[in-house]
């Protein structure tokens with residue numbers, strides 16, 4: 001099925017004080033997708049999100065939403081709502097008042113259209129709208145699992161509950177697009193994981209496009225349909241969590257997303273690569289014969305085997321129990337490899353390793369290496 005583009009960024013650039021923060025960015029975001037902008041602090045992800053939301057103006061380029069150029073339009077004129085890391089709730093209002101605040105401040109004309117109402121007397125219309133807004137707010141609270149909290153004061157809620165109110169306040173407007181700027185960053189790990197799951201479920205249920213900003217790669221992995229990995233104002237790689245994890249385009253992505261071993265290698269010829277002085281079968285790559293390359297192998301992709309069946313033999317330098325598996329550092333020909341295994345090893349013990357051809361990912365060597 002062909003996906004419909006809902007937002008398109010075309011050559012978007014943003015400068016602050018001569019410094020380029022977002023550099024000629026191009027990105028298509030599809031209807032109903034969960035797209036995450038992922039990168040370390042300062043890479044420009046929040047600025048990108050703020051430009052989509054209309055809180056920041058691009059110096060160059062266009063932001064197209066549903067086929068229309070919205071570059072010069074303010075936030076309230078866009079079919080977008082935003083949830084920030086700091087919830088920005090009104091402390092003097094209770095939960096339901098916070099959630100319904102946005103709708104209550106809309107014009108009668110807007111609300112009549114929003115609820116698809118017929119023209120009636122003004123008095124009648126006001127009464128109907130009041131009831132409808134209350135109903136919408138209750139539905140939004142139910143969606144974020146806060147039914148029964150309508151009359152609570154904001155400062156009598158936990159951080160997680162406040163974040164849910166902020167979400168309810170955004171989704172009550174039924175925006176087509178929801179922007180979320182590190183909305184879970186202030187929560188503790190357990191609650192954050194629970195909210196990650198709930199957010200994803202909610203997004204599927206509502207059929208909204210979510211654009212999510214985080215510097216937490218695990219969070220991005222669990223929630224997103226696609227991830228845009230950013231570095232210094234550009235998108236370095238865009239793809240599904242799986243493709244980014246299994247086929248990182250460069251050292252930056254390979255080390256930012258998960259743990260990896262990056263080993264210098266030589267691409268001998270089609271389907272054959274040499275590293276650590278051993279020839280390995282690989283699959284699906286085309287480089288120049290005898291080109292220098294880097295091989296990426298994830299710690300869980302090494303098979304620990306008997307020494308006589310091993311392609312590589314090494315010595316265990318350290319071992320750490322990680323709850324389910326052990327994480328070993330294995331020295332093979334002066335190179336230290338991270339290897340995950342369920343087997344128990346002691347330091348100094350010899351170990352045999354194997355790698356399946358399809359677990360070997362090959363990257364170009366960068367010019368600065």
Ligand SMILES: Nc1ncnc2c1ncn2[C@@H]1O[C@H](COP(=O)(O)OP(=O)(O)OP(=O)(O)O)[C@@H](O)[C@H]1O
Nearest residue numbers: 016017021039040041042043044045046047048215
């Ligand atoms: N209004 C502003 N004026 C000047 N510089 C700014 C402004 N907003 C952001 N910057 C700078 O732009 C750079 C990118 O900021 P941005 O918030 O987009 O990064 P980020 O990737 O979201 O990082 P973080 O996770 O820390 O928010 C930073 O160096 C920041 O100091």
